[in-house]
Amino acid sequence: MPRFHLVSDPDDPVVAPFRAIKERDLVGREGLFIAEGETVLRAFTRDAPQRVVSLLIDPKRREKLADVFAGLPEFTPIYLAEQGVLDAIAGFHLHRGILAVGRKPPAVAARDLLASLPARAMVLVLCGIANHDNMGGIYRNAAAFGADAIVLDADCCDPLYRKAIRVSVGAVLSVPTARLSRDESIADLLDATGFEGLALSPSADEILATLKPAARTAVLLGTEGPGLSPDVMARARRIGIPMANSFDSLNVATTSGIVLHHLRFLGG
Template sequence: MPQFRVVTDPDDPAVAPFRAIKERDLVGREGLFIAEGETVLRAFVRDAPQRVVSLLIDPKRRDKLSEVFAGLPDETPVYLADQAVLDAIAGFHLHRGVLAVGRKPEPVGARDLLADLPARAVVLVLCGIANHDNIGGIYRNAAAFGADAVVLDADCCDPLYRKAIRVSVGAVLSVPTARLERGADIADLLAATGFEGLALSPSAPEILAHLKPAPRTAVLLGAEGPGLTPEVMARARTIGIPMANGFDSLNVATTSGIVLHHLRFAHG
């Protein structure tokens, strides 16, 4: 069972990793990350309990989380702090009353990750997506529709940023992920690992509803506004999602959900 300890002093060194969350999230945590909220904690302990470093919770939530504590490795520190102390530690009002410090996984090479996937696989390749809400929403869809992996280019934001984790409902903690080095050739990577790249475009000659995907399919998604580069688009199969009344724009997270649902269920 974890080790419980009451904290009454916000300056207690034991809870230093939880201190001034908003400011420190902007500069990183040297291989660690912060997860917030009961739902995220449950997903974290279910999917990667060995990566939980410590918890900080409101004592009022202790009984409700008893089964979560049972899933933690022995000796995991669980710090109990009343609301006022929690707020002083975090640097803002922590109404969810649950924080966890986690250890980031070791980086995985994108080529190795893709090559090791099954003969039938669907992956997302994200290019230049710097909005944490969008990253979290995409990961939530990836988990919901069974994407096998997510590959991030060098310009994507960190999916283990606290807000991205929260928006994903903890999905970023379980979906296999790799990050590309700057300048990596996405088309070459997909060709080498047997994936067909699909790029969404309003002017595409083929529409999603009629698409019969390849056994190994990679959905390429770019940032809202600039989208995918012409070089990436030129070497991918372009697909369109028809919209009403001439509208030609969808949120990138919404797009990911529509495409993944089709790839997973439209053809049985």
């Protein structure tokens, strides 16, 4: 089976998984996802080449991506389509000229994931993060500062949504992730796996700059506005980030970066 396939008809059934991307984003892909752009593709093929199902690219990018292709399983199909055909398949102008279909990893139980981490570990627990830009930004920070895992509650959006992947520059494809069911308790999970929960709050008595974290630390982040639930806050160590001029609100992705940087480099 040849690796490269020229596609000249947007209705060719071999590229059906790439068709009408924005509409398919809304209804889901049954265990698959779409990644776009060279940076994301390189992260994907570096971290999980076995999960690449197929690629669709502008032929002009073929030579530049030769090293990427070399790292894929031998018979991974790579479809080549000129820009006009590519745009017709995707349903919008695809200026990056690169798409990949990937297979989502098997689900893992949050307790099993946290229990498997080393004696010193740093994780994020996300509660109700529904904005894909924020989700992608949090994963980007998690990768940059070496978070060991991310746990999502039942109300978080899908980190493998195309925009979240793009904003994360592919980090969502490499940071170990688990999702809680709606009836699982975050506080019980952390107690059972030996993690101390840090809840970010503008009304906290303790500030981040003086924090000495536990060996196993979980940073709890809630959606902007409602924040973390009272139950979660009640069973966590509350930490604040002082701000100038009585301002009391930070973007949640920005907050994640500040906290993770402190825990990785300044917390001792």
